[in-house]
Amino acid sequence: MVLTHVTVIDVARGQTQPDRTVVILGGHITEIGESLKIAAPKDSQVVDATGKFLIPGLWDAHYHLAHEYSAKWAREVSLPLLVANGITGVRDMGGDFDLIKALRKEIAVQALPGPHIIAAGPQLIGTSKDSVQFLASNNADAARRSVIHLKQAGADFVKVQSPVPRDAYFAIADEAKRQNLRFVGHVPELITAVEASDAGQHSMEHSMGIWQSCSTAEPELRKFMAEALKDPKTTPDYIWGRVEFGLPPRGTLGTFSGEKASQLFDRFARNATWQVPTLVEEQSFALLISGGLMDQRGMNLVPQAMQKAWDLPNILKPLGAEDRQDLVKIVPMMLDVVGRMHRAGVRILAGSDAPWLVVPGFSLHDELVLLVKAGFTPADALRAATSDSAEFLGLQNSLGTVETGKLADLVLLDANPLEDIRNTQKISGVFLQGRYFNRRDLDGLLQQVKTQRAPR
Numbered sequence: 001m002v003l004t005h006v007t008v009i010d011v012a013r014g015q016t017q018p019d020r021t022v023v024i025l026g027g028h029i030t031e032i033g034e035s036l037k038i039a040a041p042k043d044s045q046v047v048d049a050t051g052k053f054l055i056p057g058l059w060d061a062h063y064h065l066a067h068e069y070s071a072k073w074a075r076e077v078s079l080p081l082l083v084a085n086g087i088t089g090v091r092d093m094g095g096d097f098d099l100i101k102a103l104r105k106e107i108a109v110q111a112l113p114g115p116h117i118i119a120a121g122p123q124l125i126g127t128s129k130d131s132v133q134f135l136a137s138n139n140a141d142a143a144r145r146s147v148i149h150l151k152q153a154g155a156d157f158v159k160v161q162s163p164v165p166r167d168a169y170f171a172i173a174d175e176a177k178r179q180n181l182r183f184v185g186h187v188p189e190l191i192t193a194v195e196a197s198d199a200g201q202h203s204m205e206h207s208m209g210i211w212q213s214c215s216t217a218e219p220e221l222r223k224f225m226a227e228a229l230k231d232p233k234t235t236p237d238y239i240w241g242r243v244e245f246g247l248p249p250r251g252t253l254g255t256f257s258g259e260k261a262s263q264l265f266d267r268f269a270r271n272a273t274w275q276v277p278t279l280v281e282e283q284s285f286a287l288l289i290s291g292g293l294m295d296q297r298g299m300n301l302v303p304q305a306m307q308k309a310w311d312l313p314n315i316l317k318p319l320g321a322e323d324r325q326d327l328v329k330i331v332p333m334m335l336d337v338v339g340r341m342h343r344a345g346v347r348i349l350a351g352s353d354a355p356w357l358v359v360p361g362f363s364l365h366d367e368l369v370l371l372v373k374a375g376f377t378p379a380d381a382l383r384a385a386t387s388d389s390a391e392f393l394g395l396q397n398s399l400g401t402v403e404t405g406k407l408a409d410l411v412l413l414d415a416n417p418l419e420d421i422r423n424t425q426k427i428s429g430v431f432l433q434g435r436y437f438n439r440r441d442l443d444g445l446l447q448q449v450k451t452q453r454a455p456r
Helices: 071-084 097-108 140-153 166-178 193-198 218-228 237-244 258-271 279-290 304-308 321-343 362-373 378-384 387-393 421-425 439-450
Strands: 002-010 015-025 028-034 046-048 053-056 058-063 087-092 116-119 158-160 183-185 203-205 274-276 410-413 427-432 435-438
Touching (some): 015 053, 058 071, 058 387, 071 427, 071 439, 158 166, 166 183, 237 321, 258 321, 279 321, 321 362, 362 378, 362 421, 378 421, 410 421
Parallel strands (some): 058 087, 087 116, 158 183, 183 203, 203 274
Antiparallel strands (some): 002 015, 015 028
């Protein structure tokens, strides 16, 4: 396949390379050069890309294909919506690992279209028993066994959740290093962001743990949570409700210290602690409060039966008036904090946490818009979903930029994303694993999902 007269976006430099010809063979880019100097090989499929722009395939760095609320919809909803939105790779953040493996096999033999999947497998959430979704991690010994199990099962990394106790957390950090696995995830409620960064946590999700560590009342907040979580059976429902929505303890947001934040973010930069803020998810919580959740782009494609798992009628029940106010208040605060981290040199990836309360595929583009709103340039935001993701995953030699020798995971756009990041939404075609999906093919994927809308 040959693309002619296309403008290649050099994401590393944030520059355009106009009037290029790109030759693709066997799913790899074999040649790039000025269109006048490269002739299309015989029997090539030629795509005239005059007026169009070529970017690397996008990555969603926080997705849940195989979580208990999304697994049954992975094939019918998640995969087609991801491909239709130019997302050629996802970092799956926890779920049924057997399903992930099955999806990978089907995608590899082109039995269904889908992105590359880098996956954690079952999450470590502080439970005492193993299940398809979670592994035992309520103490240090159980946590170590679970990390070893994940290594043997072929997991790409380890995902830690909020309820993990202190001894288990540090056992996970130690055993992950022994097993040559990176560990990522939430900053558990009884761990400080400083401790997590120093322990080698490779990425922190949803800005969890940052608010307490940037508070002038940090000692009091830590003491309150330690007391509240001593016995999970007596912990007030609203506390775990706030945790689920990414909120710190009540009263934290009003005690934010810019000085403490600067010190913390400098530490993140030194320790190479990456951040995946999932701003679009936090925005969806505010929309839930205002009644605008269902107005999100693409929400009309999400099957009603899939929405049912969100339990919208009851989802806010644990939260009081102050908690709901904080869900709205925290969105502009997160934009500010993400901008501060970016300026401090903290590495940040684009992730959506779909498909919980946000739309698969569409929400990653919305995340890029929010990153620009937080202070990123369009080029910065584009890197967060392409070359930076490849670097974070150690795949920079094969993915992340439009270069000779790399995989031809590419997105063809109708407008320049360096001028307006919303132009990543104007997709003309997607190249993925040796296949070319033109606009008609992509519309077919959207129509395929739309057929799932009927109540079940």
